[in-house]
Amino acid sequence: MKETGKRNTPSAIQNKCFMLIQSGRYIIQNKGEKADIKFLLREIPPIKLNNPTVTAFIQENNPGQFTDYYYMIQALKKGESFDEARDGISFSTQFPVRPLNHNDYTKLKEILSGNNTLLHQIYLKKLKFLFQNNGCPKEIADLRPSIESHVVDSPLKQEILSLYEQYAPLREGMPAPLSSLQDANGILYTFNDFKGKVIVADIWATWCCSCIEKMPKFIQLQNEFRNQKDILFISISIDQKNARNKWLKALEENKMTGLLNLISYPTENSHFETDYHVIGVPRYFIIDKEGKIVTVFAPGPGKEMKELIQNILK
Incomplete structure (x- = not known):
């Protein structure tokens, strides 16, 4: 990695991607508790998700999982705890459910304002689940302009925009519906x-x-x-x-x-x-x-x- 990492060639970028995905698996398997993880984090090179080589790599290597590892490693490098850094968007039986935090919202914002159409579709599907389980808090509401301007039109996009309308009456500060x-x-x-x-x-x-x-x-x-x-x-x-x-x-x-x-x-x-x-x-x-x-x-x-x-x- 040290030899190839100095060159920004497709081969070097693919090596970085392999290192990231294997490192992510290792961190998850050990729940961030192994002492050597802090040394591993120093060696994981930076990657840009919108790079064409990275996009091609993740299309063939579980894009959702790769992205979760990418953002988890970013947060861990900043000193966040494992529980704060791990993905909180997708339901998993591996870890207890936790409330969405700033790392999750940052991930959603960056992905939906980026140009990776594959990730757009993956995370629009995740948004459906988030609406059902979290409603439309301010952080989710703030994603709407990015979805409208950066995501290519599709039935899924229209479904998400429809959910924004449906859940708007249940936002903080709205009058509680007077159901019988x-x-x-x-x-x-x-x-x-x-x-x-x-x-x-x-x-x-x-x-x-x-x-x-x-x-x-x-x-x-x-x-x-x-x-x-x-x-x-x-x-x-x-x-x-x-x-x-x-x-x-x-x-x-x-x-x-x-x-x-x-x-x-x-x-x-x-x-x-x-x-x-x-x-x-x-x-x-x-x-x-x-x-x-x-x-x-x-x-x-x-x-x-x-x-x-x-x-x-x-």
Whole structure:
């Protein structure tokens, strides 16, 4: 590598690409924990993703994986931790899910404002998943001009631009849609009925094992704020109407009677799952005292959610 790296020939660039992809695999396999990785990072030469030789190489060598390694190594070289540097965009069973961070958003911005059409298509597909799981936070919204001006028109591009329109009403600061909800006694509610309180909502279903597993943590978080009069913890089930009895039974079995428990109640003009694009559960919402969205893609019950609530209540 030292001999060929001095020449910017296609052969030398291909060697750099091979070194990067093998180094990335080694770092991932060892979860960034091997002591020799810091020495390896010093030897990995710089590569430009838009170089034609690099583009040709990644077309034949798993372009998504190559790009993930490229940006991970860039971040590691800057001193980021392994967990911060590794890809957080794609779902993987190899590592726990983490929130998107500045490295992920930088990757998306650079790729979608570049001229590599192959990577455009790969990351537009990933954006579909991000919308479903993160909505349209400011960092995702900021990508739209790059997509409009740099990405070649295609059905996939139009689908992504359509998702921007669909998720726009769920951005921070927008009025929370007033979907119809019903309690165990048949009384109907909307979020408008809780104005003056910060609403923390756990969206779940009786058939969702992960939802039920996390419910005790949500109840515990409610107990930590029990002396706060201006906050309301609620659960919202997306079970179908014909599963109402199953829902009522689950409230008892899972010791949820201390919460305000509601169930989606679709009407001609209102459908909770559609209004909030609920693709999967559990999901967590936080609505402010004025009935405006703080986030409808909040972190699960734990330290991060607690800190978010505390900042809203200040």
